[in-house]
Amino acid sequence: MLAPSLFPMMVFALASLSIGGVAVTVFYPQVVKASSFKRRFESIAAFGNQKSSSDEQGRDRRRSVEETLRELEEQQKAKTRKAGRPTLTGRVRQAGLTWTRNTYYAVCAGSGLASYLIAFLLGLGPLTALGFGLAGGLLLPHLYVNTKRKGRFKRFSAEFPNAVDVIVRGLKAGLPVSDCLRVIAAEAQEPVRSEFIAIVQDQTLGMPIDEAVQRLWERVPLPEANFFAIVIGIQSKTGGSLSEALGNLSKVLRERKKMQAKIKAMSSEAKSSAGIIGVLPFLVAGAVYFTSPDYMSLLFSTLTGKIVLVGCALWMGIGILVMRKMINFDF
Known part of the structure; x- marks a missing residue:
């Protein structure tokens, strides 16, 4: 039996426990909800901190890429000025020829002598034949090297996307x-093979890959080689997926090739019309000369006729240059 003095205390304790249990039952969902909100807010804050750190990393990477692009742009400007005025040895090297400077001068002398002999044998005077000899010695080797150079660049542009793939x-x-x-x-086709052999040789000598690829653009001053050098340079300094970047470059190069073929197809009609218009006056003049030589001989025997011929040649040249400018698309 409990003492009568303890009974009020037990009643108070039981009443307090009952009231506390009812209070916990009523307010516990609110407390749990508040704690879940708190946890969610904490998780959002942590995610925001992670996002801010990732954003800072992204900004640092973009800043690094921008600085690399500025450096490459400055280097490209300097090298573009240099590539725009290649030396004689550089032009011969870009043409794929093994000539030395002395060989080129010997070819110029041989071309000049051959042009002089041909003009002299055709019955022209010594002074006129000498003029033809000088023109042949200066122009013929230059035109030959330029033709070989353009053809080599064209073959490089056609084969280079396969190499990137x-x-x-x-x-x-x-x-x-x-x-x-x-x-x-x-395994590649020429001239891509010889240019990449030079890159491998530069790497064997200890040159970094970005500098070796930059020298490729110096040897082959084409947009394709420039794009390749920029991609390799950025990847070597900032990192990233090189395969993805080169894959995008391959797509760009092939799209450029398709665009070039499309432009060539669209401008073929204009080129044919320009060729017909340019050749037609000479064909008509030749036909008139063979049918009525006395009628055409006035243009060669009189001062007025010679002035007319000079004026016609001048205007024909201007017209041909204008038509060439109109149908020569650059992209």
């Missing part, structure tokens, strides 16, 4: 960049 497939297969370059140097 080889690098992309090699990188996706796990090969390093140097091995991919060696594969191209061994």
Whole structure:
């Protein structure tokens, strides 16, 4: 039996526990909800901190890429000025010829002598034949080197996207960049093969890959080689997926090739019309000369006729240049 003095205390304790239990039952969902909100707010704040740190990393990467692009742009401007005025040795090298400077001068002398002999044998005077000899010695080797140079650049542009695809497939297969370059140097078509052989040789001598690729653009001053050098330079300084970047570059190069073919197809009609218009006056003049030589001989025997011929040649030249400018699309 409990003492009568303890009974009020037990009643108070039981009443307090009952009231406390009712209060917990009523307010517990609110407390739990508040704690879940707190946890959610804490998680959002942590995610915001992570996002801010990732944003800072992204800004740092963009800043690094921008600085690299500015450096490359400055280097490209300096090298563009240099590539726009190649030396005689550089032009011969870009043409794929093995001539030295002395060989080029010997070819100029031989061309000049041959032009002089041909003009002299055709019955022209010594002074006129000498003029033809000087023109042939200066122009014929220059035109030959330029023709070979343009043809080599054209073959390089046609084969270069395949070489970039080889690098992309090699990188996706796990090969390093140097091995991919060696594969191209061994298996690609000329002139891509010889240019990548030079890159591999530069790397063998200890030159970094970005500098070796920059020298490719110096040897082959084409937009395709410039794009390739920029991609390699950015990746070597800022990191990133080289296979993805080169894959996008390959797509760009092939789209440029398609655009070039489309422009050529669209401008073929205009080029044919310009060729017909340019040749037609000479054909008509030749036909008139053979049918009525006395009628045409006035243009060659009188002062007025010679002035007319000079004026016609001047206006024909201007017209041909204007038509060439109108149908020569650059992209």
